[in-house]
Amino acid sequence: MSAHAKKSRPWSLSRGAVNGALVLVTLHTLLPLGWLLTAAAKNTPDLLGGNTLSLSNFHLTDNLHALATADGGIYFRWYLNSLLYAGGGALLCAFICVCAGYAFEVYTFRGQEKLFGLVLVGVLIPTTALALPMYLLASRIGIVNTFWAVFIPSLVFPFGVYLSRIFVSGYVPAEVLEAARMDGAGELRTFWSIGLRMVTPGFVTVFLFQFTAIWNNFFLPLVMLSNSKLFPVSLGLYSWNAQTRSFPEFYPLVVTGSLLAVLPLVVAFVALQRHWKAGLTAGSVK
Amino acid sequence: MLQSPPAAPPRGITVSSRAATVKRRGRYGAPAVLIAPFLILFTAAMLIPIGYAVYLSLFTERHSGLGFGEAETIFTGLGNYTRALGDAAFRGGFLTIAQYCLLYIPVMVGLSLTVALLLDSALARAKRFFQLALFLPHAVPGIIAALVWTYLYTPGISPVLDALGSAGAQLDVLGHPLPAVVNMAVWEWTGYNMIIFFAALQAVPREVLEAALVDGAGALRTAFSIKIPLIRTSITMVGLFTLIGSLQLFTEPMILRGAAPGVTTTWTPNMYAYTAAFERNDYGLAAAASVLLALAAALLSFIVTRATRARSVRRKEAAR
Numbered sequence: 001m002s003a004h005a006k007k008s009r010p011w012s013l014s015r016g017a018v019n020g021a022l023v024l025v026t027l028h029t030l031l032p033l034g035w036l037l038t039a040a041a042k043n044t045p046d047l048l049g050g051n052t053l054s055l056s057n058f059h060l061t062d063n064l065h066a067l068a069t070a071d072g073g074i075y076f077r078w079y080l081n082s083l084l085y086a087g088g089g090a091l092l093c094a095f096i097c098v099c100a101g102y103a104f105e106v107y108t109f110r111g112q113e114k115l116f117g118l119v120l121v122g123v124l125i126p127t128t129a130l131a132l133p134m135y136l137l138a139s140r141i142g143i144v145n146t147f148w149a150v151f152i153p154s155l156v157f158p159f160g161v162y163l164s165r166i167f168v169s170g171y172v173p174a175e176v177l178e179a180a181r182m183d184g185a186g187e188l189r190t191f192w193s194i195g196l197r198m199v200t201p202g203f204v205t206v207f208l209f210q211f212t213a214i215w216n217n218f219f220l221p222l223v224m225l226s227n228s229k230l231f232p233v234s235l236g237l238y239s240w241n242a243q244t245r246s247f248p249e250f251y252p253l254v255v256t257g258s259l260l261a262v263l264p265l266v267v268a269f270v271a272l273q274r275h276w277k278a279g280l281t282a283g284s285v286k
Numbered sequence: 287m288l289q290s291p292p293a294a295p296p297r298g299i300t301v302s303s304r305a306a307t308v309k310r311r312g313r314y315g316a317p318a319v320l321i322a323p324f325l326i327l328f329t330a331a332m333l334i335p336i337g338y339a340v341y342l343s344l345f346t347e348r349h350s351g352l353g354f355g356e357a358e359t360i361f362t363g364l365g366n367y368t369r370a371l372g373d374a375a376f377r378g379g380f381l382t383i384a385q386y387c388l389l390y391i392p393v394m395v396g397l398s399l400t401v402a403l404l405l406d407s408a409l410a411r412a413k414r415f416f417q418l419a420l421f422l423p424h425a426v427p428g429i430i431a432a433l434v435w436t437y438l439y440t441p442g443i444s445p446v447l448d449a450l451g452s453a454g455a456q457l458d459v460l461g462h463p464l465p466a467v468v469n470m471a472v473w474e475w476t477g478y479n480m481i482i483f484f485a486a487l488q489a490v491p492r493e494v495l496e497a498a499l500v501d502g503a504g505a506l507r508t509a510f511s512i513k514i515p516l517i518r519t520s521i522t523m524v525g526l527f528t529l530i531g532s533l534q535l536f537t538e539p540m541i542l543r544g545a546a547p548g549v550t551t552t553w554t555p556n557m558y559a560y561t562a563a564f565e566r567n568d569y570g571l572a573a574a575a576s577v578l579l580a581l582a583a584a585l586l587s588f589i590v591t592r593a594t595r596a597r598s599v600r601r602k603e604a605a606r
Binding site: 014015018019021022025026028029030031032033035036039047048049096097099100102103104106107109115119121122124125126127128129130132133134135136137140152153155156158161186187188191212215216218219223233234237238241242245254255258261262265266268269270273276277280281 | 556
């Protein structure tokens with residue numbers, strides 16, 4: 001900016017004010033996470049006494065030990081379940097989405113745009129409004145309270161198909177596919193060896209979106225599962241939290257368990273910044 | 287698509303158009319194989335549940351005489367719908383959502399847009415740090431966010447309320463569930479939508495901004511007259527998805543309910559449907575409530591997209 005512009009700039013837009021405002025918003029964001037971090041190391045009296053922001057009275061190892069032994073060590077079983085639901089589900093889901101997105105972008109077939117329109121309608125259907133009908137249906141066919149009742153619905157991600165189509169159009173040049181065909185590769189072979197490899201950034205993005213969605217999902221498992229051995233972490237922590245009224249010793253378990261449940265996602269998001277930013281941009285701006 | 291394949295293109299015209307390559311192949315096999323898994327799952331986990339919900343919503347179970355013996359399933363037509371719509375608790379749920387949206391959407395969209403504009407300005411430092419920090423809540427499961435905030439709202443446990451209290455400001459957060467839930471949602475979504483706005487702002491052509499600068503427009507004037515109008519599509523999209531998300535409000539009030547007595551079991555339409563199904567075993571009513579909720583979402587998104595399309599058409603015509 002020129003010196004002239006600097007002079008006429010209103011006070012509210014000084015460097016200090018801009019960065020000060022950003023710091024303020026960021027503080028609001030980081031406060032609960034900071035509280036979670038310090039509270040996870042507190043025992044019940046300190047937690048309920050409000051002494052959570054101090055760094056003294058460090059009980060993290062006790063809490064971790066309690067977490068590992070409570071209810072016969074069920075917490076880590078929940079953790080494993082979450083990894084299975086979210087990891088396996090998102091991996092399969094991303095593959096299914098990329099297949100469909102590739103087909104929508106690369107081929108022309110009858111009813112194509114109508115079908116794609118249906119996918120877009122699917123994006124707009126509230127998933128929680130679907131969870132209850134899904135439960136009623138699942139109880140009719142007898143898969144309520146099984147692994148599949150939570151796993152199968154998490155494979156369906158219409159927004160992922162939409163994203164994949166955009167990624168294929170950006171990352172897979174038609175000329176390359178044509179060259180593969182000239183060399184005599186079949187359509188599926190071309191998809192597997194060339195299309196899928198070139199659209200890897202899109203695959204990772206869809207995986208990340210769906211992994212977060214499944215890991216964070218609460219309503220579907222709440223509706224579908226009653227066997228606590230099948231719970232994901234979110235539902236398990238909910239069931240423990242419901243007991244804190246009568247048993248305050250569950251408070252540190254819930255808090256420390258929450259911290260451990262948040263960590264893998266935070267690590268994933270910090271490590272994969274490029275991908276989720278690309279995904280958000282592709283999905284919402286174009 | 288059934289015409290015979292076109293003759294080989296004349297020299298000098300590239301075959302890069304995808305439609306052309308596939309027409310020449312003229313095969314349905316590969317696309318069918320690639321789309322089938324998605325379509326099968328989409329049908330099984332979206333279309334059929336919707337159909338089944340509509341079907342269930344038309345029936346009700348009645349226990350004969352003394353309540354013993356098999357329950358009878360009776361066709362009631364739109365009976366469940368009139369029952370849901372006639373229930374003040376169900377209508378109250380939509381009223382809660384309406385109030386929630388009136389408070390939440392302007393605050394969240396305004397805040398994320400402001401932060402995005404600040405980050406887009408030449409004055410901001412450490413842009414990547416702020417972006418990452420503000421995005422982090424998206425990595426926190428909704429239930430955990432709700433748990434942590436509920437603790438932070440509870441007098442005695444919350445260091446924030448204690449600090450405010452010792453400064454002489456008593457804040458009864460749990461007595462006001464609506465702003466309490468809005469704050470949780472603002473926390474969870476501001477950073478996410480800020481990234482979307484920021485990316486859109488980065489795409490604004492620099493020449494346009496330079497031209498504005500040359501014409502003597504200040505930063506505020508540029509933001510309001512150029513940047514915001516140019517990213518209107520993003521703002522509409524965010525607004526639309528936020529609206530649809532708001533209709534589904536469930537997790538946060540469900541957690542807060544344990545600490546805030548103001549949150550009833552039918553506080554939002556989703557909670558109403560959940561209560562109808564699992565506490566009253568009234569599946570017909572629960573299905574009707576779910577269908578009405580989905581319809582409301584569809585209707586809202588239709589109105590919003592329609593309105594914005596009409597506006598952009600009008601703008602184009604005005605520009606002519």
